[in-house]
Amino acid sequence: MKLKTLEQIIKNKSSKEEFAIVTNLQNGESHVFEPGKKLTGDFEKFQKEVENFFKSKKNGIIENSDIFVETYIRPIKVIIIGAVHIAQYLVDFAKSLNFEILVIDPRGYFATSQRFPDLKIINRWPDEAFKEIETNENTALIALTHDPKIDDPALQHALNKKFYYIGALGSKKTHQNRCQRLKEAGFTDEQINSIHGPIGIKLGGKSAPEIALSIIAQLVSETYNK
Amino acid sequence: MRNSFDEKILDEALDWIKTNQKVVLATVIQTWGSSPRQVGSRMIVNENGDFSGSVSGGCVETAVVRECIDLIKENKPCKKIEFKVSNESAWEVGLACGGEIAVYLEQVN
Numbered sequence: 001m002k003l004k005t006l007e008q009i010i011k012n013k014s015s016k017e018e019f020a021i022v023t024n025l026q027n028g029e030s031h032v033f034e035p036g037k038k039l040t041g042d043f044e045k046f047q048k049e050v051e052n053f054f055k056s057k058k059n060g061i062i063e064n065s066d067i068f069v070e071t072y073i074r075p076i077k078v079i080i081i082g083a084v085h086i087a088q089y090l091v092d093f094a095k096s097l098n099f100e101i102l103v104i105d106p107r108g109y110f111a112t113s114q115r116f117p118d119l120k121i122i123n124r125w126p127d128e129a130f131k132e133i134e135t136n137e138n139t140a141l142i143a144l145t146h147d148p149k150i151d152d153p154a155l156q157h158a159l160n161k162k163f164y165y166i167g168a169l170g171s172k173k174t175h176q177n178r179c180q181r182l183k184e185a186g187f188t189d190e191q192i193n194s195i196h197g198p199i200g201i202k203l204g205g206k207s208a209p210e211i212a213l214s215i216i217a218q219l220v221s222e223t224y225n226k
Numbered sequence: 227m228r229n230s231f232d233e234k235i236l237d238e239a240l241d242w243i244k245t246n247q248k249v250v251l252a253t254v255i256q257t258w259g260s261s262p263r264q265v266g267s268r269m270i271v272n273e274n275g276d277f278s279g280s281v282s283g284g285c286v287e288t289a290v291v292r293e294c295i296d297l298i299k300e301n302k303p304c305k306k307i308e309f310k311v312s313n314e315s316a317w318e319v320g321l322a323c324g325g326e327i328a329v330y331l332e333q334v335n
Binding site for chain 1: 231232236237239240243251255256264265266303304306330332333334335
């Protein structure tokens with residue numbers, strides 16, 4: 001690999017622009033492919049195959065060739081409602097797992113950059129916050145306040161936008177009440193049952209980092225299932 | 227496997243180069259059976275044998291480091307090496323997990 005290719009890769013990585021590294025294993029020549037752009041030279045005839053690898057978000061060797069493709073795909077967006085203690089640990093875990101985290105909390109004392117350094121904290125009500133955030137079926141929601149005023153509008157938004165993972169913190173009873181409210185708001189049983197509540201896989205732990213671990217484990221598992 | 231924008235191994239490679247070290251990238255390009263690290267996993271090695279990252283669960287890293295040092299000494303641009311299942315002699319380099327991997331070595335120049 002040429003030094004200037006490596007520099008280009010670092011540049012794309014830091015600007016979070018999706019790309020693929022395409023390498024000719026015969027001679028070590030490599031090229032940075034950006035979606036929508038044309039490959040040139042030796043790589044030109046592999047345009048379609050490279051695009052396919054990109055679409056399937058996979059790495060590998062193009063069949064019957066010596067061309068290796070390594071794709072860098074934008075991380076999955078995970079929205080956390082509630083800048084609470086558990087969220088601080090979630091943010092730490094998420095750093096090494098290719099998730100992009102946004103934290104929403106209308107309560108000024110919680111949503112401080114002192115509690116969440118190097119992170120985008122949105123100090124607004126979920127309804128307002130979601131107006132500015134692009135969300136879709138590849139987005140995940142973790143609701144942690146167990147305060148209906150804050151969690152419910154976010155859960156409703158996530159259900160309407162068909163987030164692939166929706167989890168809500170709270171006891172079984174809290175969750176039952178939550179389900180009842182969503183039902184009254186017109187959501188179907190199928191929609192309501194898609195919410196992971198009480199959130200997380202059963203690890204047995206009760207401390208903030210243990211609960212964060214059980215949530216992140218469930219999120220990773222659901223991300224591979226989707 | 228989804229490569230992470232936050233994965234720092236290539237940034238580290240660039241840092242090493244900036245401090246005048248020679249760097250070989252070692253990347254898993256193919257796997258068969260149960261292998262510990264997926265395609266796209268990477269480690270970097272310098273001319274002294276210092277390394278960072280991984281291509282297996284510690285099974286073949288020593289051999290990869292040796293191959294990378296040779297690549298620098300012989301000043302070759304690239305090389306592909308394959309590791310297969312190790313037999314019972316514990317000191318042989320191989321994958322105890324029963325998988326096979328192909329690792330691509332390339333110098334950054």
